[in-house]
Amino acid sequence: MQTIHWYPGHMAKAKRQLTDLIQYLDIIIEIRDARLPLISHNQDLEPLLKKRPNLVLLNKTDLADPEVTGRWSDWFAGKGVSVVQVNGRNGQGVQAIWPKLTQQFAGKQTPRALRIGVVGIPNVGKSSILNRITGSGSAKTGNLPGVTRGKQWIKRNGFEILDMPGLLPPKINNQEDGIKLALIGTIREEIIPTYDLALVLLENYGEQLFGWSKERIVFEHIEEKLQWYAKKRGFLLKGGAIDLNRGASALLNDFRNGQLGRISLELPPLDSGAESSSIAPAPR
Ligand SMILES: Nc1nc2c(ncn2[C@@H]2O[C@H](COP(=O)(O)OP(=O)(O)O)[C@@H](O)[C@H]2O)c(=O)[nH]1
Ligand SMILES: [Mg+2]
Structure with missing residues (x-):
């Protein structure tokens, strides 16, 4: 198979839009696929994302091996990264993000509500999760200045959520990662x-x-x-x-669709290196 070269124009645009978006956000919720917790992240954007506190959601847990997802949660916890396991299709786990956010950010006195944005690579479940987070009973507030007309902040549990997910371009580090991204x-x-x-x-x-x-x-x-x-x-x-x-x-x-069983395509690295290092190979 040939080397994967994939970076269409709309992804370059997505990156610019994300850069624009982040200036309005206090907290970033990054959605990743529970089957590929590192590969479904773009480590090139870390300098950008790191400018804001971060909560990682491992989504599509219904499709991943629950034992492996548990190991991933431990692995992230060991790196000091807050993660919540969720299912954007049925909403499972989504409510658990509120106590996490409150735990992490309560006590920070700000003159206004903290603003949250949801980001992730294509198809990880950004829209599904956003709908769950902003769900019933939430009140829409004013438009976001500058960025996108018609997009709004939605008040929820003392926070304001941007009613538009930010698209992270996927990062294809090598052939194997590309194949795994294609598989999901x-x-x-x-x-x-x-x-x-x-x-x-x-x-x-x-x-x-x-x-x-x-x-x-x-x-x-x-x-x-x-x-x-x-x-x-x-x-x-x-x-x-x-x-x-x-x-x-x-x-x-x-x-x-998960009809063949729950399979994780990436295992937590055994080393204690940086988050973006050493990716487990596909089991053979
Ligand atoms: N099985 C499963 N499917 C999900 C889950 N979350 C989202 N999906 C599906 O994944 C697809 C992409 O979701 P979407 O929210 O549009 O992702 P986006 O491209 O990141 O906005 C849709 O078919 C969703 O129904 C989940 O937790 N489990
Ligand atoms: Mg979407």
Whole structure:
């Protein structure tokens, strides 16, 4: 597979917008994917994000291995980073952010309510979480000066939340990170065709997902794995050949929806290095 080069123009724009946005914020809530807690973060933007206190939400916990997510929470706690495990789809865990925010920021006397913004790379659940945070019973306040007409601060529990998530450009450090970001749907077909991605998924996580060895299923070749899956799903073409393309899309869909089980794609580093160092390889 070729080296991944992916940085479309709208991501450069997103970075500029984020820089503009941050000046209005007192607190940043950064949403990351619980399956990729470091890879779904852009460490290049740390100098920018570090200008403000930070709360990290590990979202999509329903799709991640709960034991691994627990280890991640401990790992972040060990670095002094506040994290909350959440599920943007059903709202689980979201209420736990309020005591965290109050704990961390109460006592700071400011002439006005502290202002919070939600940021994250594409598809991590920014809009879902923002809706949960600002949910029912919240009062809208004035427009945000300067930045985006029509965007508002929403009062909630003594804080003001910006009713617009900030888009972090994803950072692709290497091929493996790029593949993992593609697997969770951060970067779409543009860079890795679905067919290739399905093969990578089966190659790296197939055993974990399907337990082939227990059933003594042996493959000679990677493509046989996709054939196995497509056949299992009954995807046949006219004439009886197996529809591998349909198998590939279905496999990725099922994986992304959690229908194949809860799988974490990144493990906490064992070292005590900086947050952005040493990324665990895909289990083989
Ligand atoms: N399974 C699962 N899906 C989620 C969760 N949070 C968000 N999603 C889904 O992920 C997709 C992207 O969410 P969205 O809020 O639009 O992300 P954004 O691009 O960061 O704003 C949508 O299909 C959501 O329904 C979650 O905790 N679990
Ligand atoms: Mg969104």
